[in-house]
Amino acid sequence: MIARTGLLAPLVLLLCVxxxxxxxxxxxxxxxxxxxxxxxxxxxxxxHGISSxxxxxxxxxxxxxxxxxxxxxxxxxxxxxxxxxDESDDQVAKKLEVLEQRQxxxxxxxxxxxxxxxxxxxxxxxxxxxxxxxxxxxxxxxAFRRFDxxxxxxxxxxxxxxxxxxxxxxxDHPQRAEVExxxxxxxxxxxxxxxxxxxxxxxxxxxxxxxxxVTFKLRLEAFLRSPGKExxxxxxxxxxxxxxxxxxxxxxxxxxxxxxxxxxxxxxVHQANRLATAAERVRTGEESLNEAFREISSTFLSGVGGLxxxxxxxxxxxxxSRLDARIRRTDRAIVSFAVQVKELLQEEAAxxxxxxxxxxxxxxxxxxxxxxxxxxIAELLERVNSLRAALEDWRPEKLPTFLLHVEDLQLKLSKVxxxxxxxxxxxxxxxxxxxxxLERFPERIRVTLEKEWDGSEAKLVFEEWKDLLERTxxxxxxxxxxxxxxxxxxxxxxxxxxxxxxxxxxxxxxxFIDLELxxxxxxxxxxxxxRVLDGDREVSTPYRASFDxxxxxxxxxxxxxxxxxxxxxxxxxxxxxxxxxxxxxxxxYHPRPDETSWHSNFWRATGFAGGIHSAFLNFDANKELExxxxxxxxxxxxxxxxxxxxxxxxxxxxxxxxxxxxxxSLIPLLQALGDK
Amino acid sequence: MALISQxxxxxxxxxxxxxxxxxxxxxxxxxxxxxxxxxxxVGITEPWRKTFLLLDLSVLSETEKEKWMNSxxxxxxxxxxxxxxxxxxxxxxxxxxxxKPSILKIRSAFAKGDxx
Numbered sequence: 001m002i003a004r005t006g007l008l009a010p011l012v013l014l015l016c017v018x019x020x021x022x023x024x025x026x027x028x029x030x031x032x033x034x035x036x037x038x039x040x041x042x043x044x045x046x047x048h049g050i051s052s053x054x055x056x057x058x059x060x061x062x063x064x065x066x067x068x069x070x071x072x073x074x075x076x077x078x079x080x081x082x083x084x085x086d087e088s089d090d091q092v093a094k095k096l097e098v099l100e101q102r103q104x105x106x107x108x109x110x111x112x113x114x115x116x117x118x119x120x121x122x123x124x125x126x127x128x129x130x131x132x133x134x135x136x137x138x139x140x141x142x143a144f145r146r147f148d149x150x151x152x153x154x155x156x157x158x159x160x161x162x163x164x165x166x167x168x169x170x171x172d173h174p175q176r177a178e179v180e181x182x183x184x185x186x187x188x189x190x191x192x193x194x195x196x197x198x199x200x201x202x203x204x205x206x207x208x209x210x211x212x213x214v215t216f217k218l219r220l221e222a223f224l225r226s227p228g229k230e231x232x233x234x235x236x237x238x239x240x241x242x243x244x245x246x247x248x249x250x251x252x253x254x255x256x257x258x259x260x261x262x263x264x265x266x267x268x269v270h271q272a273n274r275l276a277t278a279a280e281r282v283r284t285g286e287e288s289l290n291e292a293f294r295e296i297s298s299t300f301l302s303g304v305g306g307l308x309x310x311x312x313x314x315x316x317x318x319x320x321s322r323l324d325a326r327i328r329r330t331d332r333a334i335v336s337f338a339v340q341v342k343e344l345l346q347e348e349a350a351x352x353x354x355x356x357x358x359x360x361x362x363x364x365x366x367x368x369x370x371x372x373x374x375x376x377i378a379e380l381l382e383r384v385n386s387l388r389a390a391l392e393d394w395r396p397e398k399l400p401t402f403l404l405h406v407e408d409l410q411l412k413l414s415k416v417x418x419x420x421x422x423x424x425x426x427x428x429x430x431x432x433x434x435x436x437x438l439e440r441f442p443e444r445i446r447v448t449l450e451k452e453w454d455g456s457e458a459k460l461v462f463e464e465w466k467d468l469l470e471r472t473x474x475x476x477x478x479x480x481x482x483x484x485x486x487x488x489x490x491x492x493x494x495x496x497x498x499x500x501x502x503x504x505x506x507x508x509x510x511x512f513i514d515l516e517l518x519x520x521x522x523x524x525x526x527x528x529x530x531r532v533l534d535g536d537r538e539v540s541t542p543y544r545a546s547f548d549x550x551x552x553x554x555x556x557x558x559x560x561x562x563x564x565x566x567x568x569x570x571x572x573x574x575x576x577x578x579x580x581x582x583x584x585x586x587x588x589y590h591p592r593p594d595e596t597s598w599h600s601n602f603w604r605a606t607g608f609a610g611g612i613h614s615a616f617l618n619f620d621a622n623k624e625l626e627x628x629x630x631x632x633x634x635x636x637x638x639x640x641x642x643x644x645x646x647x648x649x650x651x652x653x654x655x656x657x658x659x660x661x662x663x664x665s666l667i668p669l670l671q672a673l674g675d676k
Numbered sequence: 677m678a679l680i681s682q683x684x685x686x687x688x689x690x691x692x693x694x695x696x697x698x699x700x701x702x703x704x705x706x707x708x709x710x711x712x713x714x715x716x717x718v719g720i721t722e723p724w725r726k727t728f729l730l731l732d733l734s735v736l737s738e739t740e741k742e743k744w745m746n747s748x749x750x751x752x753x754x755x756x757x758x759x760x761x762x763x764x765x766x767x768x769x770x771x772x773x774x775x776k777p778s779i780l781k782i783r784s785a786f787a788k789g790d791x792x
Contacts (some may be wrong), residue, residue: 130695139694139757146759147695151724157788162784171772183779184719420697422738609782 023517024593025062030093032530034544035084036077041551043072043516046310048592050075050547066546071250071522075513075547077220079235085505091539092210099207105168112161113186113193119154120187126150161414166590199466210339216532216539217502222509223491223527224518226260233497234518234526238509240500245517254557254585261308261520266557273616274561279562280618326468330461347370364486491527491544502533515549524549556587556611563663565628567647567656568620580588582663584613584632607636615645619656623649630658638665679713680728684735687728694757696726699782699790700744701751701767702730709767711755712777719779724787753789762792 028034037058038050050069052061058080069075109393127146133141169179185191222234232444235242248259256263453459503509513526520526530543551557565580588609591600602608614629642662677687681753690696699716702710713729720727731750733741744752752764763785770781 126723127695127722135693139709144694144757151790155787158783159789159791162780165780176772177774177776180776180778180780183783184715184717186779187785188722 019297021364024065024067026065028060028063030541030543031084032532033063034527034542034597036530036543036545038064038528038545039076039081040069041074041076042070044190047076048073048594053123061366063543064545066304066525066548068527068550068552069515070549071515071549072252073515073518075526075528076510077096077216077528079212079508081505081508084508096207100205101192102203103200103207105164106196106203108223108488108595109161109164109168110193110196110200112157112164113196115185116157116400117189119150119157122259123147123150123154130616139560143471158247188531216534217531218505218508219498219500219502220498221495221529221530223495223497223512223529224520225491225525225527226519226521227523231495232519233499234513236513238511239503240497242497242499244260245514246519248519248549249516252553252555254555257558259520264521265560266558269583272373272562276562276579276581282578283579291629298479326461327462330458330465333456333461338463340452340456343484343539352570354587419575436514491529493528522547522549522551550590552590552592554587554589557587558646559584559586559634559665561638561641561663561665563615563617563641563643563661565619565659567616569654569657569659570619570659571654574658580615580617580661581631582613582641582661584611584634584638584643586632586638588634588637607634607639608666609638611632613643613645615659615661617649617656617659619645619659625649630659634665678728679731680735681731681777682735687735691756693724696756697725697786698723698756699727699751699789700730700754701728702733702747703749703767704731704744706716707749707759708771708777712751712770712782715777715779716782717762720749720782720786722786725790743781753772753774753785753792755789755792758792760792762789 035050037060040048040050041050050062050064050067052059056193058078060080091199093434126149129143130138130141130147133143135180138144156506163181169176173179179195182192182195218239218296220236220239222236224232226232233240233242235245246259248261249256250261251257253409388460452562480486513528515526526547526549528545528547530544531538532540561582563580563582566577586609588607610631610633613628613630613632615630617626619626626647626649627647628647630643632641632643634641640662641664642660643661644658646658647656678781679712680687686738687698687700699720709729716727730736730745733745736744738767744754744764750765751767751769754760755762770777770785772778779790785792
């Protein structure tokens with residue numbers, strides 16, 4: 001009994017964790033957030049407000065973060081062009097105003113500099129005259145009075161100039177260091193004057209460019225995210241060259257399963273059998289609860305364990321001393337290769353190769369710097385190890401500690417993802433560059449080079465760098481996957497759909513995300529990103545909205561679960577409860593967030609579901625197959641299930657012909673454990 | 677412009693001259709005060725503006741300590757003709773967030789001294 005309670009308690013708690021409520025909307029603040037109107041059109045063609053409660057008024061009062069949408073819906077993206085164009089015009093006007101003010105300030109500064117230098121000249125002349133007067137009577141002299149007046153005039157001009165400089169380039173201005181450097185020769189014409197003149201010329205040129213050539217462009221990109229799977233770019237008509245996508249319907253009755261939904265169902269049925277078998281072994285004393293739990297969570301456990309091992313290995317390789325040694329070895333290998341090549345080739349070709357290798361050396365130094373920025377790795381390792389230890393010696397009473405580790409790990413993983421600036425293409429682009437240059441050489445030289453390269457130490461070192469980079473990238477990916485098991489990590493800022501293209505704001509069409517053309521599953525998330533660009537430069541805060549894929553309205557689903565089944569009568573049995581896998585066909589109603597009637601609240605509060613089931617029983621050890629059929633009632637989307645059924649293989653009432661059960665759906669459980 | 681450890685004659689010479697405006701700094705050889713002193717030596721080219729770094733405060737009389745500074749890493753801008761301290765404070769007043777000394781701030785301090 002303790003074992004049963006022990007197994008159910010963590011299940012219920014983990015399910016509660018997995019069902020924690022999330023924020024649905026944020027207020028629009030940026031111009032883009034006010035200009036993108038989103039509406040959900042359900043499979044019956046009825047519109048539902050996402051951007052505002054009333055989709056007819058087309059006012060953006062909220063940005064989904066994430067908002068729930070139906071699994072068979074279409075998310076319409078309407079570009080409120082007038083607003084966006086007005087905003088962009090406003091932005092241009094603001095920028096022009098800033099540039100105008102800058103020009104004015106720089107012109108004033110140039111005038112002030114001239115004034116200061118003139119006053120300084122006069123002060124210097126007056127000072128020279130004081131030197132003719134002996135020091136002891138100097139203070140009383142006319143020359144000194146003249147000098148003091150000139151000096152004060154100069155100081156006033158100097159203060160005015162410095163005040164103007166500090167207004168344009170305050171202490172935290174990125175250009176301040178350059179200004180300071182130039183100001184060391186402030187009095188030396190034309191140094192500082194030329195610097196100010198150059199700045200003024202740039203400001204004038206920027207002003208002219210902005211006034212004439214501004215054409216802002218809009219870029220829209222969408223992604224589908226399934227826990228533990230690769231990110232999938234989603235087609236947005238008019239904004240990318242992606243294929244439309246394959247139609248995958250989601251049957252409201254839950255009977256016809258297509259694509260990824262079928263794959264998940266098969267997996268869940270398999271997991272239900274595994275879990276029920278493991279639980280039954282615990283009940284009969286064949287296995288400890290600890291062993292059983294480890295078995296059912298093997299994927300998660302090995303995921304965490306593997307990650308810890310990888311992090312240890314990688315953090316050793318990323319130690320400064322090792323990176324430094326690696327760079328020195330690379331340097332030696334490159335030089336040695338260059339010497340070999342020089343001996344073999346004419347001077348001209350050899351120079352080109354040496355230059356190329358020099359570039360290689362620089363690229364590797366840059367890569368090493370990026371790899372070296374490994375803040376948070378030690379902390380991450382510590383947290384992963386704690387989690388691993390908690391899982392390896394699993395006991396139900398450790399659940400609160402385990403959950404704390406998970407929560408902490410989730411935070412750490414998010415930080416690592418934010419602070420790991422890997423440029424994946426450094427080595428790849430270098431390799432491509434080398435191949436391109438090699439192709440330009442005559443055949444004879446190319447053959448010689450390739451032969452030399454193949455057997456060289458340089459190639460070996462180069463391969464090692466590639467390996468290190470790949471391992472680092474793989475670790476970042478695994479961290480990301482692990483993070484996504486608990487919740488979706490924010491997508492990195494630099495994530496792109498390569499097939500996306502920019503559209504001029506004036507021509508930006510409305511578009512949509514058709515969820516039926518994506519392999520989405522309930523529980524997935526869709527992200528929509530929008531940016532306004534001037535060339536490659538972002539001119540406003542990027543827009544980010546996200547949608548959680550849910551099911552709304554009446555629907556049914558096939559629900560694999562693990563239950564404790566009790567036969568009403570079973571001759572000669574000591575213990576009547578048995579674990580068994582059950583497959584229920586459950587029907588329910590999910591109200592939309594804006595439905596507020598009493599019955600909507602009832603459905604929302606209870607998550608009530610009802611339907612029929614088939615159970616795979618094991619009341620009689622002599623029978624290979626025992627199948628039961630009956631009725632299931634579920635609460636909270638099947639988290640808690642109970643039912644009554646009839647064992648089709650029983651010959652009489654005392655062979656467990658009628659049975660009752662209580663159990664839990666596997667879907668949220670396995671989502672929480674990550675064994676999908 | 678000089679580093680003063682024991683011999684204070686350069687300061688006395690400057691104090692006797694009514695045209696002088698002094699920036700007096702206190703601090704060690706590796707201090708921010710030394711960096712400010714070195715930058716002033718390069719960037720301040722007006723002959724009446726003089727910068728001194730006091731490596732040892734014991735060269736100052738009690739009256740001077742009271743008037744200019746009583747501890748390390750401080751500064752005072754002093755105009756001899758008017759016998760006025762135009763500006764004083766910690767040396768960090770001249771240091772930018774990057775950790776480097778600012779010639780503009782040094783110039784600004786001298787300008788206040790000249791105007792006093």
